[in-house]
Amino acid sequence: MMSRAAILVAAASWALASCSSLRLVDVESETQSSRIDHVVIHFTTADFTESLRLLTQRTERPVSAHYLVPEGGDPSYPRERLLVHRLVDEERRAWHAGRSFWRGAEALNASSIGIEIVNRSACSGLDLMRDTPTPDDSCEFHHIDPEQIDLVIELLLDILERHPRIDPVDIVGHADIAANRRLDPGPKFPWRRLHEHGIGAWYDDATAAGYLERFEASPPDLALLQRALAAYGYDIDATGEYDAQTRAVLRAFQMHFRPSNWSGTADAETAAIAFALLEKYWPDSLAGLEQTAL
Numbered sequence: 001m002m003s004r005a006a007i008l009v010a011a012a013s014w015a016l017a018s019c020s021s022l023r024l025v026d027v028e029s030e031t032q033s034s035r036i037d038h039v040v041i042h043f044t045t046a047d048f049t050e051s052l053r054l055l056t057q058r059t060e061r062p063v064s065a066h067y068l069v070p071e072g073g074d075p076s077y078p079r080e081r082l083l084v085h086r087l088v089d090e091e092r093r094a095w096h097a098g099r100s101f102w103r104g105a106e107a108l109n110a111s112s113i114g115i116e117i118v119n120r121s122a123c124s125g126l127d128l129m130r131d132t133p134t135p136d137d138s139c140e141f142h143h144i145d146p147e148q149i150d151l152v153i154e155l156l157l158d159i160l161e162r163h164p165r166i167d168p169v170d171i172v173g174h175a176d177i178a179a180n181r182r183l184d185p186g187p188k189f190p191w192r193r194l195h196e197h198g199i200g201a202w203y204d205d206a207t208a209a210g211y212l213e214r215f216e217a218s219p220p221d222l223a224l225l226q227r228a229l230a231a232y233g234y235d236i237d238a239t240g241e242y243d244a245q246t247r248a249v250l251r252a253f254q255m256h257f258r259p260s261n262w263s264g265t266a267d268a269e270t271a272a273i274a275f276a277l278l279e280k281y282w283p284d285s286l287a288g289l290e291q292t293a294l
Helices: 004-020 047-055 146-162 190-196 205-217 222-232 245-257 268-280 283-293
Strands: 039-041 068-069 112-117 172-173
Touching: 039 146, 047 068, 068 146, 112 146, 146 190, 172 245, 205 268, 222 245, 222 268, 222 283, 245 268, 268 283
Parallel strands: 039 112, 039 172, 068 112
Antiparallel strands: none
């Protein structure tokens, strides 16, 4: 007669055997979609070795990303050829976006792929909600390696091939989705070059020139510019005041679309670019703005 312990062992063995013999039938449902709606680009503020450590090991403030792209000429990088490092599977959530907002979506960790580029750009002693940094005093933005950008472009094209539903306007920088606390990937990141390779959003020069002529003659009021930036995707309220949120969002927008002057101040050129982008990507939203301005 079997002892109680033997019976329990036999039952456990039977249960394991039953699990191992499970047969599944794959029938793909039409009512599903990818979790990926956005791509967020960052810089690491550190060299490759330190970046890899911070993104793969637990720290007091844990952070991760799906991909890490090394920088040419980095003494801490162990390979001769630059290679993309995959740190988190795309179908899993990485911790890179934090408190974030874009086009009505919040907490973008759940819906985005995070790409970190190794670059030691940084700002020190800066309160983004009060201060307006400039390259001359608070921030040091380093040149971005052309070979590294070639690798980023190759990676992004690969991502878009697998996730074709990602809209051009949803390929953004960390500053775009968290303007009150982030500046990366900074004004030296070549967004226009990415667009020339079919990646991300950019305005049409002729359209922006037309709006610039109009706004130099009759500038839009600040509340209208705030609504335009909100319509494009930024987290900004139309207060009509040149407040902290407005400075932060203007700075992020200018670093992305007018990197030659990212002072965070409202001007005709910034408004012209915003309206040109809306005309290209969100014409219905533009029509609504034009109607309220009449």
